[in-house]
Amino acid sequence: MNEEIPVIDFSTLAGGAAEERAQVIHHLETVSHDWGFFMVVSNGVPKRLMDEMLDACEGFFNLSEDEKQVYNVKHVLVDPVRFGTSLNTSMEKISKLCFISSLMAAQPLLPLFKYSTIKEISDSGDLSSLPSCYSCRGPDIDGPTETLEEEVPIIDFSLLVGGTAKQRTQVIQDLGKACRDWGFFMVVNHGVPKSLMEAMLNACMGFFNMREDEKQEYNEKHVLDPIRHGTSFNTSVDKVRYWRDYLKVFVHPDFHSPAKPSGFREISVEYATRTREMTKELLKAIWESLELKPDDMEEALDLNSCFQILVANLYPPCPQPELTLGIPPHSDHGLLTVLLENGVNGLKVEHNGKWVHVKSLPNSFLVNTGDQLEIVSNGKYKSVVHQAEVNASSTRMSLVTLVGPSLDNVVVPAPQLVKHKHQLAYNGMKYRDFLEHQQANPLLVKSLLDLLRLHN
Ligand SMILES: O=C(O)CCC(=O)C(=O)O
Numbered sequence: 001m002n003e004e005i006p007v008i009d010f011s012t013l014a015g016g017a018a019e020e021r022a023q024v025i026h027h028l029e030t031v032s033h034d035w036g037f038f039m040v041v042s043n044g045v046p047k048r049l050m051d052e053m054l055d056a057c058e059g060f061f062n063l064s065e066d067e068k069q070v071y072n073v074k075h076v077l078v079d080p081v082r083f084g085t086s087l088n089t090s091m092e093k094i095s096k097l098c099f100i101s102s103l104m105a106a107q108p109l110l111p112l113f114k115y116s117t118i119k120e121i122s123d124s125g126d127l128s129s130l131p132s133c134y135s136c137r138g139p140d141i142d143g144p145t146e147t148l149e150e151e152v153p154i155i156d157f158s159l160l161v162g163g164t165a166k167q168r169t170q171v172i173q174d175l176g177k178a179c180r181d182w183g184f185f186m187v188v189n190h191g192v193p194k195s196l197m198e199a200m201l202n203a204c205m206g207f208f209n210m211r212e213d214e215k216q217e218y219n220e221k222h223v224l225d226p227i228r229h230g231t232s233f234n235t236s237v238d239k240v241r242y243w244r245d246y247l248k249v250f251v252h253p254d255f256h257s258p259a260k261p262s263g264f265r266e267i268s269v270e271y272a273t274r275t276r277e278m279t280k281e282l283l284k285a286i287w288e289s290l291e292l293k294p295d296d297m298e299e300a301l302d303l304n305s306c307f308q309i310l311v312a313n314l315y316p317p318c319p320q321p322e323l324t325l326g327i328p329p330h331s332d333h334g335l336l337t338v339l340l341e342n343g344v345n346g347l348k349v350e351h352n353g354k355w356v357h358v359k360s361l362p363n364s365f366l367v368n369t370g371d372q373l374e375i376v377s378n379g380k381y382k383s384v385v386h387q388a389e390v391n392a393s394s395t396r397m398s399l400v401t402l403v404g405p406s407l408d409n410v411v412v413p414a415p416q417l418v419k420h421k422h423q424l425a426y427n428g429m430k431y432r433d434f435l436e437h438q439q440a441n442p443l444l445v446k447s448l449l450d451l452l453r454l455h456n
């Protein structure tokens with residue numbers, strides 16, 4: 001088409017008689033509606049200034065690459081000066097990941113069973129060997145090949161909240177060291193009653209023991225649905241299957257609960273509250289260990305509206321446990337994760353390039369650092385990679401409660417930890433988007449966090 005684009009005479013608009021001005025305004029209205037595009041002439045900006053501005057920009061692009069480097073890969077909202085290529089390379093990487101995972105989902109379906117959960121398969125006693133779709137171990141996925149026998153750090157919570165000032169300072173130091181060196185620690189003397197911990201484990205087992213059709217209403221939900229039941233990690237994207245069933249319930253800021261089994265709601269509201277309070281105390285202390293002011297934490301993380309989820313993982317006995325995993329190597333998406341086991345071990349955490357088999361003490365909680373803590377601490381405290389193994393003889397259950405910032409929070413490195421611009425180590429991302437991407441894609445070690453990291 002060979003049409004002339006509309007021209008607006010600015011001098012008439014700014015200095016013309018009322019009638020001429022009204023005509024231009026009418027013209028502007030038509031042009032905005034029909035074209036959304038126009039040329040402004042007699043605009044009053046000196047030609048000399050326009051030429052100088054073009055030259056100045058060209059001058060910037062002509063600087064050497066390391067001179068422009070300071071403005072590279074900045075945060076889209078926070079940074080006032082940004083230099084880069086394409087549109088936003090980190091979001092483009094995420095779109096690519098989604099595209100790849102949609103292709104993965106489009107692969108032929110895994111062999112379908114007459115059973116919908118691992119519990120059903122295991123209870124049937126039908127299997128003497130593992131179906132091939134559950135074979136998920138191998139050098140690519142197994143991570144470290146060596147296993148270490150090491151004691152994980154132990155934190156006495158009672159000294160943090162009820163000890164002397166000196167004891168509290170010591171625990172804060174120990175917490176800092178545990179987060180830096182391990183990303184993992186065991187909490188003892190936490191004050192959550194043993195009876196409540198047992199009741200919560202029993203309530204979760206009660207849920208898994210319900211008939212499949214009673215659990216059905218929570219199946220195949222969107223990853224942001226507040227109550228989800230399922231098997232493996234996310235069967236619409238998993239390339240292989242994992243030997244696990246799960247129940248995931250959002251419990252804060254809005255509390256949700258499955259209607260059955262009876263008592264689940266009352267027990268989980270109490271359990272969620274007690275573990276949330278404990279986690280917030282631990283976070284406060286970890287914040288202090290980073291030498292950040294306690295008052296800045298609320299602003300950075302909005303913990304009054306913190307997101308909290310309860311996840312019950314069920315790993316029934318497996319015919320060939322050495323060939324499969326309950327959950328593959330991954331990091332958790334939140335700030336801190338608090339894990340309780342039913343007395344059967346199976347968690348492995350990565351430490352100094354080796355796997356450490358965790359043996360929890362009776363009545364203790366296992367705590368690990370998550371991706372949002374890695375971002376906000378600007379990489380000082382890395383989220384720990386871990387996996388769950390299964391066994392041939394006993395049912396293992398783990399109960400995970402994960403606390404993150406408010407879902408609306410765009411988590412960025414704490415400015416106090418970024419003294420010079422080039423120290424900024426992560427792009428920020430809204431926590432809700434992070435959670436959704438992590439849950440909607442295959443679980444691949446730290447793949448989503450890797451996309452936000454600025455210096456690989
Ligand atoms: O069951 C376990 O030991 C680990 C569970 C886990 O990593 C998770 O739910 O994110």
Ligand SMILES: [Fe+2]
Nearest residue numbers: 330331332386
């Ligand atoms: Fe985890």
